[in-house]
Amino acid sequence: MAKPRQEYQRTLRLDTENAQSVVHVISTKLRVNLNRAAPPRSKFFSVKCSSNVRYNISPSPLETAPLALISLNGDPVLLITMEEASVFENDSKLSVQYYAEKKEVLGRAVLHLTAIELSLDVDADRDGKVEKNNPNKGSWKWGPKGHGAILLTNCDAERKYGKKPDIEHDFVNKISDLKDMSLMVLRTKGPAKLPEGYKLTMHISQGDAWSVRVFRSKSSEASYHTFRSLFGFFEKRYPLVLSSEELSKEVPYLGGTASMDFFVEGLRFPDKDFDGLITINLSVLEPVASGFPETPIFTDRVVFKMAPWIMTPNTQKPIEVFVCSTKDNYQFLKGIRNLVQKCELKLKVCYEYMNRGDRWMQDELEFGYIDSPHHGFPVVLDSPRDGRLKDFPYEELLGPDFGYVTRMAHDDMVSSLDSFGNLEVSPPVTVDGTNYPLGRILIGVAFPTTPQGRNMTQVVQDFLWAQKVQNPVALYSDWLLVGHIDEFMSFVPAPDRKGFRLLLASPDAGYKLFRGLHNGGHGEAKMFDGLDEKYHITVDELLKDENLENQNNYVQNCIDWNRDVLKRELGLEDDDIIDLPILFTEERGRAVAFYPDLVNMIVLGKNLGIPKPFGPKVNGRCALETEMCSLMEGLGLTCNFIDDFASYHKLLGEVHCGSNVRREPFDFKWWNLEM
Incomplete structure (x- = not known):
């Protein structure tokens, strides 16, 4: 109660x-x-x-x-x-x-x-309706029995031409823009007018001024669906009431039994310096004497919480796949097209006029979404890497009901770890009795004992931590030349246990497989068969390379450190983890995949798009593919191997690096989290 x-x-x-x-x-x-x-x-x-x-x-x-x-x-x-x-x-x-x-x-x-009678009302019980004078409207509480209104950051763009995110316009663009805002209703009952000198004023604090705008409907019966025929008159029909330029403004007292609709627009996401809570006040002002300001005699207030940006894991249903077309990736693009067609999904191809030769779709952006009881939409997070693909998220994705957000760092602070192959999220987990129904964000950083190592830039880390609902976990990825966690881990759906498996690259599993081939009489089988002979190496030659083995012992130690962190922070057991046979080699003092990195895959429901590893053939079939199929098919998953050797692997990336997936939001509502 x-x-x-x-x-x-x-x-x-x-x-x-x-x-x-x-x-x-x-x-x-x-x-x-x-x-x-x-x-x-x-x-x-x-x-x-x-x-x-x-x-x-x-x-x-x-x-x-x-x-x-x-x-x-x-x-x-x-x-x-x-x-x-x-x-x-x-x-x-x-x-x-x-x-x-x-x-x-x-x-x-x-x-x-x-x-x-006077009440400033919002959807404090989060049922999509603005109830009258909810006793909890002036505070925020998490959980299914919590309360408090929710506000979206209005970061989509209703205008398709000459577009900017709606937060950059201090006016209502179109009637559809109103659904991105939260309805707030002023309800009054009383005489036709107030006694002389009395008035109503709405006001916000200086601290909230950069986070919110408020518009008023000039009709006492305005709603989300009113004035559809008034295109071109929105600025007059919905005048700006509060903004960073106007912290306080008189609002009309209508008289009789009346209500007036206001539309509250969120302007920024929670961040290091902003907890996402906003208070809007309505005061009755009383005249004192001529020449003196009025004084407040009553104040009603409501509190909003800005909706966080939420990532979606591999276990969420895919909607649309994104990939680049370049002059040399025809074979890769063909494999992606076939897989997407098989899964009956949409495919968005970014052509060279936009990507300018930058093929790393995963690294440029991360898909997420924002949600409230009355509305929600996808939001792309643009990475600070700003390669030649940098215009794609803004120019091609930003639009009606598709939002955009970015965090910029100084150029000298951006490293390879700021690419979003280094940003992933787990499926929902429970850890020591604490539920994470939206999963946990995973980022790669430098090892704690190497303070001079590369790290994800702090402005991005601050943004991710401030969202709160997917409490981040830091992993160690600086040991990799590219430095992205998708080079050694991924998640796939599973029909049992926690509903997923964590896949980890494992040099130990790789050497176990190759030693098994040697013991089975296949020591002369060649790696990279079917490719240029300069890449060929037999199983026996690989096993005799002590330097390669030493490199992989080091890599296994790095991965094991991450394995322990993931088990602890995600509440996993060894049976929740599958080790994939992947070897690494050294380049410029850090690790790169020796052959196409099997874990660096695209997950589309029960279909996996896996880099074709070009492993040694046994009875005419690649031994690495055989092992992958054996590990995945037991989970009801189908392995689809995509040739990315020339166009991605040789450039230090794989299938996951070169693709991206927009997925369905969670059914679970973030405001029901117990915090």
Whole structure:
């Protein structure tokens, strides 16, 4: 059951010289210290009021009849309430009369009262509807029994031509722009107008000013679907109320029983310097005297939480696959097309006029989404790497209901670890009783003992941590030449256990397979058969290379360190992990895959797009492919091998590096997290 808000009491001073016109907000109390306004020599007082005015006196007097004389001893307080909104201004009255010792009248204070109902309302119970005066609207609480309204960052672009993210326009672009905002309703009931000098004002703090804008509908019955025929008039129909340039603004009091719609626009995601909480206030202002500013007598407030950016793991259903077309990747593109067609998915090809020869689709961007009870849409996170593919996320993806966000770093701070092959997310997990129903973000950094190593730039790390709902885990990837965690790990769906398996590159598993081939009489089988002879190496030659083995012992140690972190941080057991036979070699002091890296795959439901490894053939079939099929088919997964050797592997990347997948959002709603 919702906890009721604390009772609002307003201190009111009586004036025995002049009658007062007072606005009273229903559900609040006017609190009058009777001694404070009493004329000198006053010993008693009496109270008289209209029939729709209620009052009580504390401490409670012995005599309570109307006009009964009550002692001023004990510092009595008068509490005044009204239960019904006024029909006319100043239509109710309360008077307090003061008496001396011998009952002669010393003074009389008169209040002309106007009662109004007033509430600033939001969807505080997160059901997609704006309820009236929810008692929890002014605070935020996580969880299925939590409360608090939700706000989206309006980072899509309703205009297709000359487009910018909507947050860069301080006006409503189109009627469809309203659904990206959160509805806020001002409900009032009272006389046709307020007493002279009284007014309503909406206001935000300086701290929130860069995070939110508020627009008003000029119709008292505006909604998301009103004014569809008024294209071109949105700026007039939805004037800007609050922004970084206008922290406070008067809003109309409509009179009678009325409501006014406001549309709240989020301007930024949670980040290191912003917890995502925003407060919007509505105050009733009372005139004091000519030449002096009005003073607030009542404030209603609502709180919004900015929706976080959420990543989707390999276990979420794929929607659309993205890949680049370059002058030398025809064979790779053909394999991707065939796989996508087999999965009956959309394929988006970025051609050379846009990619300018940059083929690393995974490294340039990461797909995610934002969500609220009333609306949600995909949002692409653009990496700070800014290769020649840098225009693609903005120019080709940003649009109606497709958002864009980026975090920029100084050029000298960007490293290969800022590419988003180094940014992944786990499927949902439970760790020591703590649920992560949206999974956990995984990033690669330098080993703790190598402070001079490469790291993901801090502005991106800060952004990821600030989203809170996918609590990040740092892995060690600086040992790799490219430095991306997708070079040694991936996740695939599974029908049992936790619903997935973690795949890890394993030199130990690789050497076990090659030794098995040697023992089985296949020592002369060649690696890279079918490719240029300069790449050929037999199984026996590979096993005799002590330097290669030493390199892979080091790599296995690095992967084992990550294995332990992943087991601990994701709550995994050894049976949740599958080791893939992958060897590495040394280049420029760091590790690269010796043959196409099997773990660096694209996951499309039960179909896996795996780099064709060109392993030694046994009975006419690649032994590495045979092993992969054996490991994956037991999970109900189909292996589809894609030749990426010339166009990706030789350039230090693989299938996953050269592709990207947009996936369906989680069914689980982020605001139901227990935090």
